[in-house]
Amino acid sequence: MLLDTDPETLIVVQHLGGAKGKAVLDFLRKARPAEIACAKVTRPEERMNFLREEVSRFRGRMTADGAAALIDAVGTDLREISAVVAQLIGDTGGTIDATAVAAYHRGRAEMTGFAVADEVVVGNTSTALTNLRWALNIGVPHVLLADAIAEGVRSVARVSGAGPGDPFALAPALGMPPWKVKRARSQARGWNDEGLTEAMAIAAALNADVKGNAADPDYALESAVRKIIAARAQGARRRG
DSSP: OTTSOOTTOOOOOOOOSSSTTHHHHHHHGGGOOOOOOOOOOOSHHHHHHHHHHHHHHTTOEEOHHHHHHHHHHHOSOHHHHHHHHHHHHHHHTSEEOHHHHHHHHTTGGGOOHHHHHHHHHTTOHHHHHHHHHHHHHTTOOHHHHHHHHHHHHHHHHHHHHHOSSOHHHHHHHHTSOHHHHHHHHHHTTTOOHHHHHHHHHHHHHHHHIIIIIOSOHHHHHHHHHHHHHHHHHHHHHHHO
């Protein structure tokens, strides 16, 4: 089928190297397709060269501090680097400097599931969803995001249930470092037992959703974020 396609059909096949799938690759070569060899980019100087080439390809300009800031902000994924270069050149009129990078991407490459979870458990809907969408955009796995949210809720529940006390004294019993006890205690403000019980049930359902139960894991994550924050808000209203 692949060797007898419609002339109007374009098929792109990506092979990441190594022995896996080599038989398929050898079979496809019988059709004499256009083949582009892309050596893996691992060294910092190679990544910087790729960045400069992308800026040139998009007919832009880039300062030295802009190049360093973009690599720091975006990370090591070449597709993400290319996408950001195209965006910044289009949005800035052609020149990428550190100020332009900071305006769009400061710190976002470091976005993790815990940055999402921290905003969820304190009820910051807008920031939680922004962090979630960016984490998904840079490829953080759904399961890791769900695990981080569940861990955030569990930490608040455990510390809340432990009652007052010195974080250093509570830490061994809770199996948490003292700094985490202090942070979870601060995050526990605004929660009640009913809200935490509901939030843990939502997090448990989310775990199943991202492992195959949900047709759209992105939507499942966003829905769970909203529901957990709503559970917290409902508890706060009941106390009021």
